Amino acid sequence: MTSAVGYLSCLAAIDLSGLLAYNTLIVAAGTAAVGCAAGVVGSLSVLRKRALVGDAAAHVTLVGVATAFALTGRRDLPTLLAGGFAAALAGLLVLVVMRRYTRTRDDAATAIVLSVGFGGGIALVAGMTARGIPGSAGLENFLLGHTAALTARDAGVLAGVSLATVVVVMLFLKEATLVAFDRSFAAAAGWPVAVVDYLLVVLVAVMVVVGLPAAGAVLVTALVVIPPVAARQWTDRLGTMLVLAGVIGLVSAVTGVAISAVVPRLATGPVIVLVAAAIFAISVLFTRWRSPREAA
């Protein structure tokens, strides 16, 4: 009973006028572009079975964001994201080196990079917050995503990078599909499969970095992984899957921004993830009900 009353009073605190504020609309548009691009890039990553590598890159970004802040003292988004991107690339490099020069298997190497990078990031952020370094408290927004603090200019940067990423995917779609489907055949036909693989991993790194403000280092992977997997339920065509994944990513992102804009102190990332997961669940249920697949 009391909890119900608490919930109602919480609802009363919701300020719907915030939803239509100019800045919120701009931020929603920018985040929509991010969600859409994440679905498209993520589709190729999932098909290449690189979901976990993306997750490692995402967690490692935190240490880069914190380091960029510590070194420059600046907290504008491009600076922090550049730091996150550098850290993601460094993490991926460590992954490659561990695979090649140590007797560590892929899954173990990925888990190590993920946890060490994230642990380092948390330690840095906590250390700076504890010392009361001005502005360091804002870094926590990169943990779970917090779009309310974004400016219109930030949203423009995020949308621009997202758009560029999608363009690159479209340009190399043929090559990426070939390598993801049949690596041996691609290599035998003379395609530089390693180059195509690295290109894809870098695109995923870009995507998790621009997804940071929306979903945070912990949850941004979901934005890259869930929409493609949900889209795959509906279609056997790659083109359709890319479009659907983009739409699902967009809807999840916009819903996340809208709900977290009106509910006080609710981070954006968890909402985005829950919306995407709900779409995934509906996709599975509906497509199974429509045409139950023969057990494969």
Added chain:
Amino acid sequence: MSLAPPLVEFHDVTVAYGRRPVLWNVDLTISEPCLFGVVGPNGAGKSTLLKAALGLVPLAGGMVRLFGQPLERVRRRVGYVPQRETVDWDFPVSVMDVVLMGTYSRVGWLRRPAAAERAVARESLARVGLEDLADRQIGRLSGGQQQRVFLARALAQQADVYFLDEPMAGVDARSQEQILAVLSGLRDAGKLVIVVHHDLRAVTDWFDAVALIDMRLVAAGPTRETLTPDNLRRTYAGAIDVLDEVGRAVQRRSRTP
């Protein structure tokens, strides 16, 4: 008669995974277009031999020449059917999409296959009898049909030398006949077709020449002279489960002159 270089040459090829050699000093030359079988027990290095020819594994020693040239110069003239385990059958591509991949080398970076490539792909599909299934997702085919799609993709490469790694593994009798007929057709059109195959009976019936491999090259030459009981025993030494099959193949062979 002709001054043309041999189609495929392996010179003292040695391949190792880590420290363990899986091919040792293999020396093999194939000069004429023919249907050529590569035979040997599991783990003998048959797939590795094809991968060495295709530049997919680094050579620890020796060298490979195709048409008398290094591979890089002649990749466009080489077709490949990898072992079926290498791909993800749940991938969202249609049969047509997969066959089109055979034309990608000619299409090149950044461009999409055009009408000409689609025509080649459709024709290749027709040659393996799958034109009706062009729009099917690749996973929704039988094993035999999947192998025929892979064969169609290799046909779409329009190569002069084809390497096929167990194209008849897990295939029904009808698909096997169909695949063998297509391969014979390629041979008759002047192509060299190199096939890893474990059905000794089909090898005896259809193949012009064979190489017997067990890490080393045990023997190579025209099928009749090479598939001798003695050579087979040396190749399959220790592989008890196949001795029976070897015995039957040898018996058959001695009955048909």
